[in-house]
Amino acid sequence: MPDRRAKFAAYLLSGGFIALPFVAHAEEEAAAPIIVNGDRAGYDARDGSSATKTPTPLIDVPQTVVVITRERLDDQALEQLGDALRYVPGVTLGTGEGQRDQITLRGQSTTADFFVDGLRDDAQYYRPLYNIERVEVLKGANAMIFGRGGGGGVINRVTRQADPARAAAGVRGSVDSFGAWSVAADVNQPLSDIAAARIDTIYEHFANHRDVFDGRFIGVSPAVTVQPGDDTRITASYTYDDDSRVTDRGIPSFAGSPLRGYDRTFFGDEDLNHSRVKAHVARARLQHSFSASLTANLTAQYANYDKYYGNILPAAATATKVDVTGYNSTNGRENWIGQANLVWQGDTGPLRHTLLIGAEAAAQDSSSTRADVLFATAGGGTSLRTTVPLARRLALPAAMFAPISRSSTSDATVLSAYIQDQVELGEHVQLIGGLRYDRFRLTSLNRLTRFAARRTDGVWSPRIGLIVKPQANISLYASYAKSFLPQSGDQFGALDESTAALAPERFRNLEAGVKWDLTPGLSFAAAAFRLDRSNTRAADPANPGLFVLTGATRTKGIEAHLNGQITSRWQASLGYSLQDGQIRSTTTAAPAGRRLAQLPRHQFSAWTRYDLLPSLGLGAGVVHQSRQFTTISNAVALPAFTRVDAAVFWDISPKLGLQLNVENLFDSRYWPAAHTDNNIAPGEPLNARLTLRVKF
Template identity: 60%
Template structure:
């Protein structure tokens, strides 16, 4: 079997699978052979060999010249995770931001983002908390790679892969759980074949939100139906819809004192429980067509519409002297509609010892956003207030004072890309390609009528070399770039400066190795250097002007392993070393400062061991080195380690019980920050009891 045939087999085999193993001598129940390749059932541990998200072609992960971390459905279930941020804590190279208490916000290899999130390869960039009830796996693709993902993604991107309908096998699963804080959830996963080649699936969840912090409350409702129709042996149509409705307290954490997080007030709510609220309603609809013209030529076409209605309001701490605390506040509303179309043509060919997998594609879209910000008033209209520190703060009445910003923006983009994966014999592969983006942002200040526009046209190359001394080992080198317009990653406004400035540029150089130790155990290691240039800085000759001379660099090492050490023993573990600093003065900081929320050392491990066929235990640990809360380098978050544990009991073929313990030894730590005075205390020891019923 040549490489092109293997890739085509992998694409078919992984349509409803989470891993495509490499060796056929370790088959288990539910596994089967397809063209000589052993295919593992849908739920088979913590490893995957599907690298298609990194190339938009049917490529084994071992042949992708890029670091990719995957959180499978089994790991999500075993750790009883319902939110994306909680899953990412076990991923090396990823740090979490507090996200203003109302959204997912991440640092990947030292680069912050609130927009580098994808759903089945399409951008999902609004600011909200992303659930996992309808997700098959989460992929973290690290390093700049605009050829595949377009703008942004300087440090990498997060891609969620949706659960899909199976036209062949009916299934019904009910999940429920409650934790020691009183939070609970009830979830449904139902799949039903309808007619020949047609299946429907629905995932739904109701989640009540609570934790150790005073006044924390909320609820989440999610419903996600999907239909898959095999119109012929070569044509498939898939339709997806998601309705997510989230309402919760906006919690900004604690302030800092003397260069460290304020201690002794881990449960104190530094806000107004009646004012600090966040709501989001998201509708996402997607239609995808896959068609094989021949065994070597295939195409897919996807259209997606997304509507987000987001509001949050908060009182937030700004400083403390240890006796009193000063607070301010604001509110924000964002109404966004995204239209995205994407098409890909994949052609495989073999000429003697040389194989080609050619990708030609396009992406186009339109994003309309109306956003406003309101300031708050305290008592007699004061913008800030200072009150005594206490377990429960005594605040004057909080009201919306005025709208300080209201904008309308229209973002349109069109992209085209071409990539060739060349296999020269059995031991050498080259990947080369380029993407062209035309990116236009029009904004209107609705308060004064000022209209501004900016168009950027960028070429983004990618080059990789993969050497395979054997089929189960690859050594690679890669170069890739990305860009981010100066308006920032949410694209809600332009000003006189940003409308005239070229985008920031990201360049990623990486050397790595990937080893398929056996069919379901995968190890990776890499070293990398990420340079960020074209960052805004004050003109030394004229401080009133802005120039693009700012630079930053992050260098690091990463290693990970995931899969089965034995048939009854699964593990996922990783370590990252990161070193990053400002290399040339920027508007935010002078040269020499360490990048914010960039721990020098990160390590994590999670393992599940099945003692018997019906009983298993799990144990996990996370270590995060000390880091600066912001680019000021004035506040340090101490290093910390946390242990988690779990127990699993299959009462019968249809009933399973589960217990998860988070922070087993009740460690005190601070998990994330949003600046120097919005620091999130880590959760104390908590226990969750879960039950799963398969009908």
């Protein structure tokens, strides 16, 4: 295995550079400014290059894209990706078993459709924001640009880069009313006229409203930029993230709703419920302009993830008792990714083209184990499950983890090639058409039964869009796109005889919408969509951790977003989504017509900041989410909720700023997320966070 990886890496770093004049990555990477008190970039974003891999304004991208800027992240005092996504209608959060990011986009649940600077970041862990310039939510089928998965959309984080143009530094510290605190620093230092180094660091201590919860996060992310000439830019970065926390699976349900009266109760074991993740990600990118019309880029990334988590969790409850079970798991993953693209911008007669030609190669090696929990019984034996009386503090019997019951390895190799043309037919009409081919090969081994399987799929993923621009700041568009996902799931577990024979899942997205740049700092977008999924699998409500076939599903809805500067003192971000999703074919898992899981019909969010004075500002936000089912059983529902947030900003001096953020201002009781019918996350009560920012 090491030999194969070494050969693959050598191919990327040598053969890839040899191919540079023919294929390379296109989008320009502006050096991200250091955002500390006084540097205000706004809530509006106009860069759509992540959606096309070409220099494209967001208004000319025929799909819904929501961007959360660094300024908005800072104004809302957000540290984790999941917290930022709560303010994006059309995205719902799962509890992720208390140890990872898990989201639902347009009715499609995923733990793997996450990217950093356009490259896959698919391991299961909580993603921080300390070194992030902006978060992009690209909705709809995205395989043409991002490859497998991405059926409902993808999340792309854009990292900060070193800037040779200036020296700057910032430090911030924060503490909240639960006792959580963090300290972070961001330093950018030019090394010469053509080079600079930057480092982002953070230490977080976790605490919340639950009876048992703590942990800490350490993040370090250095970056280097070298610009040897006007036409060439080289960037390199490394990120080390170390997350250690209590694994909290939430509370069970009773009579079709979250169990009432136990929102603070920890349904686990303080000694066994623990999660630890160490992630190492190294990335290098070379950009070069051969001429004003021809640009190129080559990117290589290596990532290593090492993870353990153990958990005791609620499995069912009555009015007086709760059933408890559990397990632990280890997961290791090593990713090699190389991506290269070439972009040509030019004319053929009356037509203006932006032509993309690209290729991607990736190798992903994964291993995992699982061991079930054993509870002591009265007769001196053990049991995989125990029942105890409900109480504020559960009286659980002694427990330990049994020998390993599952153990597997999987190796995924992907070779991809794609071509896309954006054609301007005069001033008012644009066409975009693209086609991608992925050769996906997965080899897996069940290390206990020695069952080995291999499957290879070759899949075409098209995208086509029409854009009509009655004037330069308005776009009317319609688009169609397809994506796919191999049947081994988004984490590519071991194949069995059934999944080895199944064709990949398919996603087809139809969308029509309007984008309007109202002013240079304020934009509006609205869209209607229909997303069909076939060969579908879903989490089995009766057997958590396993999957069942659900045949075909359909999600349809409308979305609208307003972002940016309303007046010189007033910034706002508003969004609304109306969605409906159903299973369309009767299977053993669910009948046709049953609602999709974690898909509220209505979602609304608003966040706004108004500066009363140059040194004093106020912020306010609201999040509303209507009733949603926890799984496709439709047996348990999370009630609708509305949460109100607020903030005060005080610039004490040009170099010193203080802000107070209050979450859940009116102390609403709510349950925002779930993983199964009996793993439901209680929302946090009123919580205040005080943040001090200093820049040098």
